[in-house]
Amino acid sequence: MSKLVYNEMLKIVRKKRLWVIAAIIAVLVALFTYAQYRETEELRKRLGTTDWRTQLQQQIVDLQNRLQSPSMSEEWRKYLQIRLKQQQYYLEHNINPSAPGAPTFMRTFIENAIDLFLPLLVMVVAADLVSSEASAGTIKLLLVRPVKRWKILLSKYIALLLSVSLIMLMAAVLSYAISGLVFGYGGFRLPLLTGFVQQGEDLNTANVHMIPQWKYILIELGLAAFVSVVVGTLTFMFSVLLRSTAAVMGIMLAALISGAILSNMVSSWHSAKYLFMVNLFSAKFSICF
Structure with missing residues (x-):
């Protein structure tokens, strides 16, 4: 089995x-x-200060102005309302949620990439693991060997999981290394608040507690890896069922994009929560709490 996995990784x-x-x-x-x-520079010039409290107050004002838009979807409005209350909580308790540094940038990058960007990267790897070999005819070379078919598919799936791990590692390392050149590399021990519980339009802060930023980043990476494995597994399934790589990528692209549309346009459709692509976007919101 190890040789099969090694062979798939080489491919x-x-x-x-x-x-x-x-x-x-x-x-x-x-x-x-x-x-x-x-x-950051524009905000500093506009406010005339680098004080994070002043900047946070401006962000609160911006959120309040955005909430006045009549064309905003209810789902997004609810998210912004909760975000506003979080920012107010940070200000009242004298906690800077966005201290500059590479770890802060990495946390923000992973948080925003978890719903679409990272799944797309995983889809690029998983889409042709089987379908390309079936269309090119090279799958026959594997099937004539004295190896059971389930072992061949399992080796490909393990190679996919290893690729997902590499993609998560690349996203974390590159975001930290590149952003650190500008913002510095400190900030892993920055305290962050978590434990916010959404209750309708209210935000329950009874269980709010602080954790170091490095632990929060690990939670984000774990959730990002889970989302990527789900998308990769579904893409791998279609790659087995279909011979066309283009068809596999088309189906998964349609599924991912439809998740964004459904989460914004049909928030009142409660049964939509059972669709996996809608929950990809819910994962982005849930990690904020």
Whole structure:
């Protein structure tokens, strides 16, 4: 089995998919780092101070202004209302939730990439694990060997799980290393609040407690890995059932994009919570609490 897994990993590496994914992450992290740096500088110039309390107060005002928009969906409005109460809680308890540093950037990057960006990267690897070999005819070379078919599929799936782990590692390391050049590498012990419980439109703070940022980042990475494994498993299933890699990617792209549409447009449809793609976007919101 180990030789089969090694062989599958060699195939993935030779396709250079992981190298392309690493390059994409590096470029996007560099762009996001620059964008956040410019945003911080613009906010500092606009407010005339670097005091985080003043900046947090401005963010609260911005959230209040956004909530006045009549065209906003109820789901997003509820999220912003809870976010507003969180920011007010931070201000009242004199806690800076966005202290500059590479760990803070990494936390924010993973939080925003968990619903669509990371699943798309995993889908790129998983889409043609089986379908490409079936369409090219190379799968016959594997089937004529004295190896059971379930072992072949299992080795491919294990290779997929290893690839997911590598993608998570690349996202964490590159976001930390690149953003640290601008914001510095300190901040892993920054205290963060967690334990917020949503009760309708209210926010229950009875169980709020502080944890170090490194622990919060590990929780985020664990959730991101879980989401990626779910998407990768479904993509792998379609790759087994279909011979066309394009069809597999089309189905999964439609599923991921429809999740964003459903979560924003049909928030009153309670049965939608049983659809996996809707819960990908719920994961992003739940980790904030």
